[in-house]
Amino acid sequence: MRKNAILFGIGFLIFLGACSSERNTFTNRAFHNLTAHFNAYYLADVKIREVQNQVENNYKEDYTQVLPVFIPIDSATIQQNKAMLDSARELSSKAIDWHRISKWVDDSYFLIGKIDYLQAHVDDSKNAFRYVNSQSKDKDLRHQALISLLRLYIDQKTYEDANFTIDYLSKETEISEENRYELFKTLAYYYESRADQSGVIGALDRATTYAKDKKELSRIHFILAQRYQREGLDALAYDYYKRSLEGNPPYERSFYATLYAQQVAELNASKDLRKVRNYYEDLYKDPKNKDLKDVVVYEQALFEEKQGDIPLTLKLLHQAAKEPGSNPRLKGYIYQKLADLNLSEFKDYRATKYYLDSALTFIKEGDPIAAKINDQKATLDQFVFHVERLQKNDSLIFLAALGGEEQRKRAEAFLASEEERLIKEAALKNQPKNTSIFDNLLAFSGKTSGSSFYFDNSAAMQQGTIEFSRTWGNRPLQDNWRRRSALFQTSGQTSPQASKMDSASQKEDAALAGLPSVESLLNAIPNTPEQLQVANSEMEESYFELGKLLYFDLKETKMSIDNLETLIRNYPNTSKKPEAYYMLYLGQKELNGNADFYANRLNREFPSSPYTYSVNNPDAASGNLAYLESSKRYEQAYDAYYRGDFEAAKGIIRSTLAEFPLTRNTEKLLLLDAMVTGKLDSRIAFRTKLEEFIQNSKELELTDLAKKMLQPLLSQEELAALKEEKFTQPDSSQLETAPIADVKKTEVPADSPYKVNESQTHIFVIALTPSEVEAAKNLLGDLENFHAQAFSNARLRTGNMNMNQENSIYIISPFSNSERALEYYKKFSEEFKSTGLSQQAKSKAFFISIENFQTLNKTKNLEEYLLFFRSLYL
Template sequence: MLRLRHHFFYISVIIIALLASCSAERKNIISKTYHNTTARYNAYFYAKENIREIEKILDDSYDNDYNNILNIYPEIDSVLAKTYEDKVEECIKKASIAIQRHKNSKWVDDSYILIGLARLYSTDYVNAIETFKYVNTKSEDPDARHRALAHLLRTFTDYNEYNNAISVSDYLKKEKLNKNNQKLLYINRAHYYQVQEDHDNMVQNLVKAAPLLKKKDGKGRIYFIIGQVYQMLGFDAEAFNYYKKCIASNPEYELDFYARLYMAQVTELGKSSDLKSARKLFKKLLKDKKNKEFKDKIYYEMAAFELRQNNLDDAIEYLKESVKASTNNNRQKGQSYLKLGEIHYDSLRKYELAKAYYDSTITVLPKDYDNYEQIKERQEVLADFVEQLNTIQLQDSLLALSEMDSISIRKQIDEYIAAEEERKKEEEEKERKRIRRNTFNQLQDNTGFSSTSWYFDNPSAIAMGQTEFKRIWGDRPLEDNWRRSNKESEQDYEQVAANEDIGNTNKDTDNIEVGEEDPEMVVTAQAEKMYNQIPFSAEAKERALDQIEEAYYKLGNIYYFNLHEERNAATSFETLLQRFPETEHEPEVLYHLYLINKSLGKDVEKFKNRLLSQYPNSTYAKLLANPNYTEESTAANEQLKKAYKTAYEMYSNGQYQEALGVLNQAMNDYQETVFTPRLKLLKVLITGKTEDINLYQYQLTEFIKEHPDSDITPYAKELLTASENFLKKQRRLLGTEFVTYFDQEHYLVVVYDAGKGITDKIYPLIETYNDTNFEKQDLKTSNLILDNNRSITMVSSFEDKQEALAYFKKFVSEDVILEKTQNSKIYKFVITKDNFNIFYQSKDLEAYIRFFDKNYKNGL
């Protein structure tokens, strides 16, 4: 027994000694082995699993758009990051345990890197950057430092700090990296160049990374991206090889499919047999049942292939098939419509058809599609173009009808309506045939029955036939004369006879069902509507001619400036001058015809002489008569640019009044040029720095109205939107209640009915009153629009509540605005700057009047 106690004692001593030697502070082999093992297979292991789960969520949520070069990394979205927030926190928690409890293990640096990645994936870029920097400065392991810097390169890229990203990249070029870090560096460097749209450097880095890739790295995807970039750069042979490598890596089916599809696009076509082989490959992909959901994409690529062979007709047919096959893929359907629009716009110049395809494109194409705004702009141009064509055609037709007798007019209208009805019937029949064909094809796909199978041996074919029968004929019993739609029974006959006895003797309406429109009545209504559009009176004809005149002018401008069709533009402009010799657009049109004919190498003297003789004082004549006119205008432009530069420097330094003086002087000294709006906008920005935010918004709104076509108007719109959003945010922070903090700047506000010319009376009364009685206070009077019904005149500003109330009391007692003579309900009050922002956004006048009565009037 005593011996057992001694053994237990010795064992306990050994265990205690071992535990003591495993302290995180010790660096002996036992301690290091223990902490390395424990850290790796516990806290670090679970933290790394969290990172893998987050990366899987990012990959699964990424919508691969194979029509564009795939992203190397899926985009990190802050909204999506919320869905895995718990995994980020768990990762940081586990990695922190590995750092704190196992300080002497070799997994400390790796744990810090996991924390950095977790912060990167949660879009906490600032802390992710600090974490990777910490590893670089504190770690003694060069591999860990290099890995942290490679991740830092990606983080800087995603955080839009591109100069820092390239600095890290340049630093790592000088370092000796292990293979894993080299691979990571090449991929992250390629990611940087992809963001910069530098595809040449992007593909160079991916090619360097390719030999180092393993299956877990998703090498099939990287091979595919390399193929895409080479194909875009025009290196088809290299693209073919990497698509082939992608397929050889045994990727997921979707990636495999697109690699095979694009291989057909980049196959070398040296012989006619190569063309046949490529087309055969497309058809093989089309017939493969596994590719059923990709048919729209296959047809699209077939069209792209035929376009390269300049086979427009085949390309158009394939694109139409792509549209039909795109049942659940609006992105692909939109791209097919877009390509059809581009062909009809750029190659065929059939603008009406192009307009229809662009309309369809905008209807289905997602708004995040690249160049969506440019596509929409072209759609709007084409819509305007077709509108002008239709206006000319319609008004000319109506004017022609107005010269006919009533019988001829009715005949023309009836023939038009009949032709339209026939056209609709043909379209409906085509649609029915298409639906039947698609239904049949779908049944073939789903059931496998072929056209050679006997009909009654196939239940699916029978079911389809029954459905089609009911669609056309309705649910009818099997009996003789089943085709007859009106089989009157004896009871029906008796009912008709009874109706006749009552006096319902209109034979034409006996066979019309309740709720059904009489076709003849419909046609009559259509004819009446068309007849009423005909311009019979002199005034109506004048209006029709005005519409035609304006349409020709707009049509010429669209041809010239938007479609760059000089010959068609010249035809439109010349037609305008011939039909409307007194048009107000004549000087501008003559100038355009001068430029167009000069560009085409034709005679320009007749346009030049006519412009100079008939419109010598017009800007267009000056451009022709005075060779220095453009130079003089350019000189004024240069002076305005210099003044703008000086004023902007003053503005940047906070010298707002000095900047305003420079701008006003320049605008007085020089004529208005295309650069003038920039000076005006800078004046508005100065208002934003020196005046109330609502006045700033008002001036921005006025600037946008005055300069709708200026190239800086979009920027002005952005400024206005940002300012409005700021006020909304401020209002949310402050709440809907008015603020009871009065130790701040105050205004006097006068609110009255808009639209009665009262502003022109009130403003000078207040301004004169202030100049006379408060000259030293430098008070400013300004006008604002509160809403559609009310306007504001405001006096700013007073240092505090006491000064504002003193002014208010004097202002009211002296009846400065002569209230009884203004024919409007007028409200007067003082208000703090913060409360004015709330009031101007809420428009709640009654609420503020109550607040004013409670917090100000008691002090009067």
């Protein structure tokens, strides 16, 4: 007994010695290797793989588009599995802390890097992979770390680092087959990121040599087939589509592979249209494809488009939009295709806009296609708004000219036509329903229950709704027996028949709710002078805005001329006349029309307008150089005005407007010209200049200043009439010095690395120090609320990143040009508030073009860019 106790004690002491993480003995190492591997590393690795599998399983492949090389990491799935990843991190950390002499320490660091990568902790992930690469003696593990680091660089589009890593790996020897597979896939991802089609194909082709998983190999073959098909290499595409059917792929991929293989092999080249259409019809009828009917019809529509049959293409696209499907994004592509056809074939901007609206309901906001659609839709939204406002106001003004009795007759006739339309639409939807056993019996006599039972007959229900409304008005359908039966029903008990009747009543009420009443129609008619003035003002604005949109954005010069000429004809006293004349001049010149007619009108009616200067001097400089030069001239003119040399100021102003007629300084020059007139000419001339400026100015601050200047020149009666505008009496110092605040700017340094590109996409940036970030904890949420209230239709996105150790930046995007960004900047400066965000921090905000942001991201010199920004834009 004593001997056993001694042996047990000796064994226990050996075990305790082996548990030490400091003693580097054979027994100690063996114990820690075993424990670290199976008690920590293995369990952590299993948890990470489980999360990665969930990401792949939750991802919905869009086979109508070229599949991505790597399945994107879904942040929502990662967040849902946070507890599992935290557990994996804890296990990996224990393997490092508790088993420091084991050979699994570096592997555990690599797992921590993978966890950080999944959770988008970019800097921590980089550090972990770099540590493994520099410290590990395991060549395979170092290669894994480098390949993971390469993927991270590609994610961030830091291609210089990526190129260096690729170059390093290309010189490495003895890379395992598993690592070679991951390396070539990552290289394909690199070329995909850089839109290098040949590079992607070459890298994926090499990856297939080392692929072990048959399902993965099937997916790669499908991607290769898609890319070969888009390159026009149909034979290769066909071969790879066939290969993708191997390895037991999901049914949906098999369906697309078979469909596309048939296309590249036969359908696209076949001249037997009946055979092709029969093929699509067979696919449509196949029960296995019940969730892919929209795909079949969509592909047939694309085939018919290639045959040049646009009416049939449109018909099939409309059918595809109604068919069931498993991929919601496909509906977005269908509506986008409808939009493209309506734009290219019919120039129907209104239909294009609404189809694009429908497309966006099926495409996620972060999708690159969504950004493209939003850019395309921005102009169309404005176009449709003004077209519909013109149509509406034109009809209302016409009705306003009629007598009250005639107005009522027309309102009633309109409602009657709407009722008739609703009945016809309901009749089209009325399809027999085989929901009863009696349908089989009635079929022998040519009758079905669907055509006779009231609640199965949409047309009868619609007609009943309208008749009920005519007799009783808009009220719920409830008669005496129903009210009495309701008294006897206990809480929570409803008879099936009553439920069915209630449901039918709700449907009828819902259908009826869409019809306006006669009174509501009559109330919309502008019957008072004030209402007519508002309607006409809106039409005047819409004709002008349509003219601009059609000329500058939609390139429809003839339509632009029609709208602008209508504006001048219907509203001869419009304040937009000088600019309208100028656009008509440009339009006629483009169409080789009578441009001189509008040039003469500008010279005769508006000799001092900047548009007149521009017409008379067509070779005048423009752009940023013109802006900088005109800024210098403006400052010279103002200095001359300030020292009392009004003639010199007048000469500088006139020569500047002649040489640089349309810049951001034009309105300041025109206001200063009016001030000079006030010193040199009569009060009447001064007043005329100010009134002309107020009518045509687009700068609100300058317009307000001009109104204040005008106030002392008005009579008591005119002042009383303008009291509603709440003019405040300006002091002389304000009149004399206000414009100069806008001018005293620092010139752009000649060696500035930044370029002016006002038409490029811009982003808005808020730069904060770490302490300011800590204080403004609610900044992102407050920005989202601000956008929802002030820019609800702009689809702005917010995000943040670290620029360097001193600054974090919050980014709002996108803005299509500098003008849109400037509008946001002004509203942000005046209205945005966030707890903890100081005024000093707000003052450092700026906007910047994408090209300049890339430069800033390299230099990290915020002060250098702020000097450029303030010189040009403030």
